[in-house]
Amino acid sequence: MLIRRFLTAGTLAVALPFCAHHACAHEGTGHNGGRIADAGPYHIELVTRDRRVEVTIYDAKEKAVAPAGFKGTAILVVGGKPARVVLAPSGAGLAGEAEVALGASPKGVVQITGPNGAAASGKFN
Template sequence: MILPRLALITALLTASAVCAHETAGQHGGRVTDAGKFHVELVAKGETVDVFLSDEGQKPVPAAGFKGTAILVVGGKPARVPLEPADGNRMTGKAATALGDSPKGAVQLTGPGGETASGKFN
């Protein structure tokens, strides 16, 4: 009786972990969920670009959004303020180069005040 329950719990936890993985985005970055949005993180040198889309992968205009990327650089957190740019892109500059796949999180505040965050491993 205990063994089948353990097997079911293990299967459910494994399925949850698989669903939470990041995917590749159309701009060459990593995509993860942030509330009701999908966010794609693209880091090149000191530049951080975050692309917003909805659950159907349709671009969401970045106008009116505020954001911060909190990324690990050299074992220390680096806060990068994000500003709306063109289309569905938000952008910011870090003090140092970030590498191509920095770990961390993106925190967003939408035009209506709703907040969301997405984690990148």
């Protein structure tokens, strides 16, 4: 019984720093003033202004990835209802327009699909 407790505690001690690092490693403000989330092998930055949604995609080294070949969808909660925004390459990232004003920090998910067809998503709380 003592060995089981030790192994469980040891497993948690090893797992917690890893999970905690990934859960909050990229929270905060991004290069464009938006919020950052992990999305598969990428980091994505979400910026909302009125109805406009802008998403910048970064690689693991925090360098912006060209948006050519990417597409995406933002599903953001506004007034308790989901607002679905189709995202397409625009400038240095992906962008789209919502049907309603979103506010500065809506909660939701951004799903992206890369040129190779692989999909990833990032959650914004």
